[in-house]
Amino acid sequence: MSTKKLTIGLVFGGISSEHEVSIQSAKTIYSALLNGYNNECFIVRPIYIDKNGFWEDYEYSKSILLEDIRSISSIKSNNNSTNNLTNLAKENSKIDVWFPALHGPNGEDGVIQGLFKLTGKPFVGSGILGSSLGMDKIAMKSIFKSFNLPQPPYIYLNKENALNNLFMQSIFDQIDKVIKFPCFVKPANLGSSIGITKAYSKEELINAIKVAGNYDERIIIEKNIEGRELECGVLGKSIMRSSVVGEVKFQTDWYTYASKYNKNLSSTIIPADLNIDISNKIQKLAIDACKAINAFGLARVDFFYQGNSENIYINEVNTLPGFTKTSMYPMLWEASGLKLEKLVASLIEISRE
Numbered sequence: 001m002s003t004k005k006l007t008i009g010l011v012f013g014g015i016s017s018e019h020e021v022s023i024q025s026a027k028t029i030y031s032a033l034l035n036g037y038n039n040e041c042f043i044v045r046p047i048y049i050d051k052n053g054f055w056e057d058y059e060y061s062k063s064i065l066l067e068d069i070r071s072i073s074s075i076k077s078n079n080n081s082t083n084n085l086t087n088l089a090k091e092n093s094k095i096d097v098w099f100p101a102l103h104g105p106n107g108e109d110g111v112i113q114g115l116f117k118l119t120g121k122p123f124v125g126s127g128i129l130g131s132s133l134g135m136d137k138i139a140m141k142s143i144f145k146s147f148n149l150p151q152p153p154y155i156y157l158n159k160e161n162a163l164n165n166l167f168m169q170s171i172f173d174q175i176d177k178v179i180k181f182p183c184f185v186k187p188a189n190l191g192s193s194i195g196i197t198k199a200y201s202k203e204e205l206i207n208a209i210k211v212a213g214n215y216d217e218r219i220i221i222e223k224n225i226e227g228r229e230l231e232c233g234v235l236g237k238s239i240m241r242s243s244v245v246g247e248v249k250f251q252t253d254w255y256t257y258a259s260k261y262n263k264n265l266s267s268t269i270i271p272a273d274l275n276i277d278i279s280n281k282i283q284k285l286a287i288d289a290c291k292a293i294n295a296f297g298l299a300r301v302d303f304f305y306q307g308n309s310e311n312i313y314i315n316e317v318n319t320l321p322g323f324t325k326t327s328m329y330p331m332l333w334e335a336s337g338l339k340l341e342k343l344v345a346s347l348i349e350i351s352r353e
Helices: 020-031 058-066 069-077 086-093 111-119 126-134 137-145 157-161 165-179 203-215 276-292 326-335 340-352
Strands: 004-011 044-047 095-100 156-158 183-187 197-199 217-225 228-236 240-250 267-270 297-306 311-318
Touching: 004 020, 004 058, 020 044, 020 058, 020 095, 020 340, 044 058, 044 086, 086 111, 095 111, 111 126, 126 137, 126 311, 137 217, 137 276, 137 311, 137 326, 156 157, 156 165, 157 165, 157 203, 165 203, 165 217, 183 203, 197 203, 203 217, 228 276, 228 326, 228 340, 240 276, 240 326, 240 340, 276 297, 276 311, 297 326, 326 340
Parallel strands: 004 044, 004 095
Antiparallel strands: 156 217, 183 197, 183 217, 228 240, 228 297, 240 267, 297 311
């Protein structure tokens, strides 16, 4: 008896500084959905959102993933479509499940999730609330605090506060008393280490706030935790499970954008060399962090671990982790016995619960 193939709308690109990362993630997912047994279960319709927010048609989107430059030029020059959300309306009747491979604002902050919800079709990943809380570091950390989850000390401000000398003096006082130098200055809503600066002095802090302010109106300042950087994957909705714990090592001063996507600057150890009790605690905390912000489907939770004191700190939850060749999330699950092809199929199955 034949089973109807599900048509998957693979959405990627988007208006975000993580646009290129999204394309690389989409290439991996696209290949996995067409490979092996998945080819008998799924039809994939890629939908590319360009940097201006235009939703491109199937042929042009597919050409982006296949890197067919000649085809891209030909299709683009002959593309007389409206190049906007009209294409979404056209595609929706053909789509059974939406699969966002988007990163950063407009992709994993609840915006696209709200749009998918309006289509009435299931989609991979967290809903509107979990996505928006997972994207906004200030909101996320506030939730963690209310659930008594361990995390580094932090303070936050709005971009315009930097012009208020009295307010900034209070920030400097809090840094002297609690945060200390060096500290991390981050845009509240962004990923892939974009817009983040490690500040070693008051002067560097002021400049770091300006840099973060180029990406977001809200800025967070976090205490630097000297320790190992660990990551754990989470999968599921009604029943959530966590992967083995992995460790990231890097040659840069901290885990920068360059070191995240350059194999020569970073390496991974999966599973991390941890005693079983610490590993179990991290796996449990990963699920606790996701439940706290109502994240489900898939997530990667990042931690700091100090071996001497055995202190574990949650850094953040990433509700749409990368699927590039160097991304931890698929590697964590492969080490847990779930190969990439089965992982993407599982994500689609979970979305239909």
